[in-house]
Amino acid sequence: MNQPLTNEEKHRRLEDYWTIFVNSEDFDEGAFAMVYTLTADDLRAYGLSLGGDDDTCKDVIHDLFYHLYIKRKGLQGCENIWNYLFRAFRNRLLNARRKSGRFLNMEPGDQPFSVEVSVLDTLIDEEERRRLKLMVEELLAELTPRQREAVYLRYMQGLDYGEIAKLLDMNVESVRKLVHRAMVNLRHKSKMTSPLASLLILLLWGLHH
Structure with missing residues (x-):
């Protein structure tokens, strides 16, 4: 059974596949798929913690990755991929929720945020x-x-x-x-x-x- 990647390993792989994705002359489907694989679950978990429902989170992720596909040549100067994706996803999700009538009267930083703990899963019964x-x-x-x-x-x-x-x-x-x-x-x-x-x-x- 493969051990899950550490955050450091995941970020390093993401940087490698992102470089291939945005710099290849022709669209590299494999690199694009790996960028998705390395980030989609974390983006979804982040979205759920921000109060999004599962379907909305998935829709926003798909919308974000469609944007990446369309705009990939304009993303070559992006330095911190993980932060860029989280920020773009967060903004899109909050915009989607505002359009649906959620958070309309909230100040920045007041959006609900929940955390599910999964640390030490293998250390205790x-x-x-x-x-x-x-x-x-x-x-x-x-x-x-x-x-x-x-x-x-x-x-x-x-x-x-x-x-x-x-x-x-x-x-x-x-x-x-x-x-x-x-x-x-x-x-x-x-x-x-x-x-x-x-x-x-x-x-x-x-x-x-």
Whole structure:
């Protein structure tokens, strides 16, 4: 059974296939398919966390990739592919939801954002895993939507602070403070909830500091 790719490996492969896709003289269907394969599931998960339904998320992904296919020659100067795709997908999804009457009166950053925890799946048994996931998701639910989104992008997608800042239209220092406050809040609340939940929060934080 193949091991899942780490975020670093996935990003590296994406860069390689993207380069082939946008620079080939003729359309390279294989490279385009790999760009889709490497990103579609993460984009869909991000969209669901932003409150999109499954069909809308899939439609927006297909619309985004049709745009990439049509405009590929104009995308050669794109430096950070992962961030570009997440930002383009996010904007398209929120626009689609606004057109449907959702978020019409919300300020930027107030959109609902939920996170499903899938960390440590292979390290604990099924019953304990379900209990821990529920516990951590309840802790995350106490954060603001913008904090949850920043934590998701930082610790579950592996984006750096600069990438998150561009995606959320914030400056880097504000993102650092946002994530730091969120993690301090999570650590404090997890200590009162469960030693195992506290350990998971510490592990997530430690992996990226």
